[in-house]
Amino acid sequence: MTTPEDLPMKTVNVITLLLIIVGGLNWLLVGLFQFDLVASIFGGQNALLARIIYILVGLSALWQLGPLGKTINSNEVTAERR
Numbered sequence: 001m002t003t004p005e006d007l008p009m010k011t012v013n014v015i016t017l018l019l020i021i022v023g024g025l026n027w028l029l030v031g032l033f034q035f036d037l038v039a040s041i042f043g044g045q046n047a048l049l050a051r052i053i054y055i056l057v058g059l060s061a062l063w064q065l066g067p068l069g070k071t072i073n074s075n076e077v078t079a080e081r082r
Helices: 007-033 037-042 048-063 065-074
Strands: none
Touching: 007 037, 007 048, 037 048, 048 065
């Protein structure tokens, strides 16, 4: 059960996972079709908003190293707990 103290961390984890999914899908499009969706939406790879998205995706990946490390150390995948 999630406690009120866990809610901010859960929110950050969900947001960072969503950003990582966006980044992964963007790389899939780049790899398959040479199409950068983030760049096309925000005005090119050098546009400020596109660069902010790229930075947020990268920071999200760094953030998720913490939960990954905890999962590896606990020998249990959190998503599999019931």
